[in-house]
Amino acid sequence: MEMRLEGLSVDLGGRSILRALTLDVPSGQVVGLVGPNGSGKSTALRCVYRALSPSTGRVLVGEADLTAMGLRDAARHVAALTQEGGSDLDFTVEELVALGRAPHLRGNQPLGARERELCHQAMARMEVTHLARRGVLELSGGERQRVLVARALVQEPHVLVLDEPTNHLDVRHQLDLLGLLREVGVSVLVVLHDLNLAAAACDVIGVLSEGSLVAAGPPDKVLTEHTLREVFGVEATVVAHPLTGDPQLLYRLPHFEKGLRWNTHG
Template sequence: MTGRPLELTLDAVRYEVDGHTLLHGIDLTARPGETVGVVGPNGSGKTTLLRCVYGALRPVWGSIRFDGTDAGSLAVKERARRVAVVPQDASGTFGLTVREVVAMGRSPHKRFWEQDGPDDALRVASALEAVGAGAFAARPFDELSGGERQRALVARALVQEPGLLALDEPTNHLDIRYQLEVLGLVRRLPATALLVLHDLNLAASFCDRLYVLAAGRVVAAGTPGEVLTEELLGEVYGVRAHVRDHPITGAPNIVYVP
């Protein structure tokens, strides 16, 4: 359901708007098949970084490469065949059913005005079932709950068959069951994944490595066990916390102290 996993490399990526720098020389690598999380407090630059990766924003300095190819040199469709995005909010879906929204993920693989065929329909149906959205495939997308929309957007990304999935808060609006199911699905896919997450315990459980941003800079990078320390949580988030290994998963488990 995805293409061959690719390697993502960011080298000294800088982004600014109206003279205000939002990203200060970001270096980041996601190796083929890795699940890499980007975490940090509000306003740290997480979503800006993700938008630079999938092409909604263009850095003023530095490079973004997919398997060594400069992302800026790719045409829109070429980039879309490599990278699929799950945004926080969907646009351009008015009047469409869930099935039609998910089928939009096939467009990078088609010529202009080319119609969907039986193979496309099978891929869409498979993606809908994979995220637990098959039951509401015929409903208008705009009438869905936040959690249902999020699952449909993940399905749209899957049928795009990318080598890289870029997900901006993919667990937003989801109840616990679907948070675990969606992140588990992302981790099992044969694709590289770059996730922006707020929930640090979910990040610790599902990500191979983490990059912590603060004020547009990488302040820590490594495995969850290396990064999610009590000292870092105090310095970056301004909170007191106890960090212990989870007794079942072995991942860092954070308990916040009032």
């Protein structure tokens, strides 16, 4: 189902954090938000999963105005993996994953056969089935991240939003997760810092700078040397991946000449 961020602005403490952001997330596509620290990426996501109310604008899922829904109804549309998504309570892995069904159940209604099967499939997909009886607080950061993705999948959302989902993951699980985002069949809005991963995983990339959207489109049209210089303040050469054709960024370290070393002896 398509999602549209329409004219989102957020003002906090007298500062404009997000400025009139309009961005479409087409049905079944992966849209990435990139930008320097403090550019408004996480703020935009918080408006989508209802942790923040925008000062102006709205979030539409299909024809429904997400910002006007109750939290329970909104949670049936949107599942979120946030940077603060860990649990302070020592649930077991299977208990935490099962919480993804909470928006669809009433009170203390137990999981039915379908819910249990959804949990089993999600844990298997994220390779955490063997951790089912472990306490969440015992897990490594990467293991916990995969459990939280499984919980989001169990929620059966129309839209999945993820804020830096590759944090704490090793390279293999980073690639597995980003590959999964292209297969889940829902609209995905994801914040990523690694621009090469964003180029490989996303159908569309939106670049934020100081709260404003400065570019949006396919990765090869957006991740240009000019944008990297002007928005991120880095020098890089953009080349095509030899297998996929995706743009890949080759960075140059600032003020570095090959063979030059610091004089550590004064």
